[in-house]
Each structure stands twice: as C-alpha cells, then as structure tokens.
Amino acid sequence: MYSIQVKPLTSKAIPVESDIDGLNPASLRQALSPWSPSDATRPGSDIPKVLYLVPNGGNPTGAGLTLDRKKEIYKIAQDYNLIIMEDDPYFYLQFTKVISLKSCFTINLIS
Numbered sequence: 774m775y776s777i778q779v780k781p782l783t784s785k786a787i788p789v790e791s792d793i794d795g796l797n798p799a800s801l802r803q804a805l806s807p808w809s810p811s812d813a814t815r816p817g818s819d820i821p822k823v824l825y826l827v828p829n830g831g832n833p834t835g836a837g838l839t840l841d842r843k844k845e846i847y848k849i850a851q852d853y854n855l856i857i858m859e860d861d862p863y864f865y866l867q868f869t870k871v872i873s874l875k876s877c878f879t880i881n882l883i884s
C-alpha cells in the first residue's frame with residue numbers, strides 16, 4: 774500500500790506497532806507525541822492527517838482490533854483530527870461476529 778499509493782504522493786508514512794489485537798493505541802499515541810491536538814488546526818502543520826487501518830484480518834498476522842481498541846483509536850483520531858482510512862477487505866471472512874467501526878460510531882459532520 775505505502776510503496777504503490779502513498780510514496781508517489783511524497784507523503785510520509787509513520788509506522789505504528791500492532792500485536793495480536795491489531796494496531797496498538799499506545800503506539801499510535803507515541804507516534805503522534807511530537808504533535809499536540811491543537812496542531813491539527815494550525816495552518817501549515819505537518820501533523821499526520823490520515824490513519825491507514827486494517828481493522829480485521831491484518832496481513833500476514835490475521836490480527837483484528839478488539840472493540841475497546843476501536844473505541845480508543847477512534848478517540849485518538851478525534852483528538853488529532855485524523856481521517857481513518859479503513860482497508861477492511863476481510864470483514865466478511867470472519868468466523869465470529871464483530872462490529873464494524875461504521876456501526877460503532879456516529880460521525881458528527883456538522884459541529
């Protein structure tokens with residue numbers, strides 16, 4: 774994904790660790806620690822704008838986010854005004870019922 778679609782745009786990718794429960798929110802906070810949430814509204818800021826996320830069946834580990842992690846990640850994304858770019862091709866291949874991010878949260882488009 775990074776080499777084909779992001780690199781040509783000269784965007785910078787910052788890796789975030791994941792484990793058996795998927796992307797680790799503590800690692801995401803650590804990755805964002807050089808910035809403060811107020812940087813998200815500062816013109817010209819180089820604060821990250823997009824969070825690329827594979828919520829289910831991460832390749833190659835097969836890890837999937839727990840509901841608690843989805844909530845925590847969503848909160849961080851709200852704090853830092855990150856757009857979540859969800860790449861979820863394996864959602865329908867799961868054997869247990871999981872709740873998608875879309876059905877977890879209502880997004881406030883008008884403030």
Ligand SMILES: Cc1ncc(COP(=O)(O)O)c(C=O)c1O
Nearest residue numbers: 774827830831832860861862863
């Ligand atoms: C999460 C995820 N998104 C996208 C892709 C790319 O799929 P495609 O090669 O069909 O574009 C893969 C391929 O493994 C994947 O695991």
